[in-house]
Amino acid sequence: MERRKMKELPCEDRPYEKCAAQGPEALTDAELLAVMLRTGTRGENSLELAKRLLAECQPEGLLGLMHLSLPELMELRGIGRVKGIELLCVGELSRRIWKSVVRDNVPVFTDAARISSYYMEDMRHMEQEELHLMMLNTKNTLIRDSLIFRGTVNLSVASPREIFIEALRYHAVSVILIHNHPSGDPSPSREDQRMTAQMKEAGALLGIRLLDHIIIGNQAYFSFKERGIL
Structure with a gap:
């Protein structure tokens, strides 16, 4: 099938012209993606390619596409290494913008819902488990976020020693643990509960309070503080 060139489309249907005339907010997801792709394939123009890619990434569409790895993207017809x-x-740029906006709106990290929003887009699609340590000062503002480990589903490898050495290094007064469940279900396991109790006790001995342990799922989270466990 011979592709229809973009210049053959009516002016109002061309993403670049539509953006210039009406602003980027007027563009559909497919039109925005077509602008990013710039070119199509031998049989598709960039808009047709964008529509097909979004259809192949259903039900999440654009969000699903943005969370694919490079090898996964290159398995899609029409996407090479450069694209x-x-x-x-x-x-990555969209995630950084989102985190910057959320962080600016959450100067004090005490609310579990807002903290989970800060991490949600980064962590909810991960296929491996990650444990992050948020280190806070006396005003509960974020000093540093450190990745403690990645790639295991067994939290027993996260020792209090490793975590609190990091907290002491940055003179944290309190900490919050964040980790994800690749299954998408944020319900805590027995190991999650055991580790949380262990971290709370270790922090109390060192004078560094464990404020919360938040588990990130797929558009859902579990807060030990909200549930009255901490």
Whole structure:
């Protein structure tokens, strides 16, 4: 099938012209993606390619596409290494913008819902488990976020010693643990509960309070503080 060139489309249907005339907010997801892709394939123009890619990434569409790895992107017909890297960078840029906005609106990190929003887009699609340590000062503002470990589903490898050495290094007064469940279900396991109790006791001995342990799932979270466990 011979593709229809973009210049053959009516002016109001061309993403670049539509953006210039009406602003980027007027563009559909497919039109925005077509602008990012810039070119199509031998059989598709960039808009047709964008529509097909979004259809193949249902039900999440654009969000699902942005969370694919480079090898996964390159498995999609029409996406080579360069386009794949460009899409990865766009996804990373959007995540950084989102985190910057959330962080600016959450100067004090005490609310579990807002903290989970800060991490949600980064962690809810991860196929491996990660444990992050938020280190806070006396005003509960964030000093530093450190990745403690990645790639295991067994939290027993996260020792209090490793975590609190990091907290002491940055003179944290209190800490919050964040980790994800790749299954998408944030319900705590027995190991999660055991580790939380262990960290609370260790922190009390060192004078560094464990404020919360938040588990990130798919558009859901579990807070030990909200549930009255901490």
